[in-house]
Amino acid sequence: MDEYKPPLSMAAGLRSALSHALITLLAIGIAFALPQAAQYILYYWWPQVEADSKLMLATEILLAAVLVLLFNLVVVSWNNHRFVESAKLASLVHARKGRGGGWFVRLRQRRMLRRLPASRDAFVLTVTGFHTFVEELSLAASAFNTAYEIRVMLLNPASSGARQRICSLPAEIGLSAFCDEIEASIARLEALRQAGKKVTLKFYGEAPFWKVVVLGEHVWVQYCHDGHELRHATEYVFALNSHEPGHGLFVPFYMLFLRKWSEPQHPEYDFDTRELVFRDGLGKEVRRDPFMLRPADDPEESRSTPVNQPSSIATIASVSRRAARIRQGGGPSASGSRRAASGTPSGRRGCAGW
Template sequence: MLRHSWTAIHRLLRNAAGSLYHILIVTLSAVIALMLPVSARQFLSWWSRIEHNTSALIAVEMTVAVLLIMVLSYVHRSLRDRTLAAAASGAGLVSFYPRRAPDAQRRIKRLKEEQGTGRTIMVIGSSGYSTFVDQVGDLSSVLDKCLGAHILLVNPSSAEARARIEAIGHPEHTLAGFREEVRQSITLLKRLRAMGKAVKLKLYADPPLVKMVILGDYLWLQHYHADLDIQTMPEYVLRHNRKDHGLYTLYAHYFQQRWNDTDIPEYDLDTDELVYRTRSGGEVRRDSFELDLIEEASVT
């Protein structure tokens, strides 16, 4: 209720700001028109006093030259920015967060809540802990309000997971800690499934390439650097456009390819087994995942 009220107030203020802007432009135009005759007379009077003063003329010329340089530089920069903005718009890029400052973190979380409520979200990540298990994670509250989720995480038992942790080389990032984070993510997804949400989890074995969250028409993207924590990497926001030629379509297609890859097993949240299927959905085999052993490994 409070959110709907705030949305209505925000819309009202935005409409009022637009009307105020037009009133201000009309008023300013009228003031300039009224002041033109007086300004012209004052300029002619001032020019008649300095036209025979060499020092004053040189100073005026230098001032005009500096102003022209500034104006031309501004116009050039504006045209360049418009070109870049058009390219970004064509690619579907709507926002860019170079670093996660506290104010940016709050804005990111709020935007994801708005875009993910009542939708089936799609996620590719590493352990999933910082994304939707941690209470300050970007999707910690979105999962409670979504219809369902398709999630791809790294298999903590794979050799690639060990290589990824070793490459980061940070004392706080250990293989045992990573496995514990995956275990907590699975526990959370089981709880969501028990609540009636359509949650599916798949575990891939290759090194993580991107952290990607698809929320309806918006896609949030970060790159997993070989030896850096994902939290230090910039985040991009892409929006789907009707022409289907933006980067949103590219990455959404990448997600579908990964999701439909028969080499990536589905995790059965009821039996703790990895289920391998054919492209048509037929079951090929099941492998025990040994979730309890992962929990024990994280403790020892």
């Protein structure tokens, strides 16, 4: 598997030369110290061990502990070698446990993203897209600024898949937060579109199964567990094996996105008219429907009018803050407070009879 390596800078060249010099000096020092160490053991230490039984016992225990440690290191090294070979076969280059893993794991991923070449195309299959495009902790958000063509598939908030997804999540995550996150993602995509990017957005209606983000020759994958937020799912990064494309999991997930993208039942979002455009198998337009951000059958929770698309960075930030407040338990409106007072969580009324 070939990994992209950027040209070395002057500082990187100096660091490499310094490390080689230190290793050479260390090897020379060990070579000159070996005769003195052997002389000390043979003519000073070993006679004392022969004359003192306690010292001999301590030496034997110390030698046994060193041998056990070396044996364990060999076993661990062999097991790690097998894991590395399996990771190479799967083309796995990085993995992290949700948003955890500490600052060191995030630093490794930032370094990996900086080393990647600029991607012309970016393909995203996700749920709301908030944690990919809008959230400040998103490590891949900056990569979309350099891409020319961006294809995105989000979960339609008015679909049965969205209802199934929302009802499986914790009670504090309701329809309002879900719709606000989609609204923020659409606003971010509109901003990228106004910046000259070729942005295409489609909506799918099935319950989400995978989150897939393709940037150049790398793909980020997360599994959508029922009952768990996507941001807490383990994230895997697979790279394209240019020598043997049939090996590794980059191609299967890449083809998964392309196959889902080409399915004609997924409508395309028209940024100019705020409508969903349905096409047949030949790509011809069949009909247009207004995009309802909130389900029309939920009068308390929805505004049965097409989404009013925000386009400025300030509006994106406002929508993001509103989604964060809803996730923390605060309702966006008085109707949400009334539902909370009546014992029904905000955005949860539909789980029983949506």
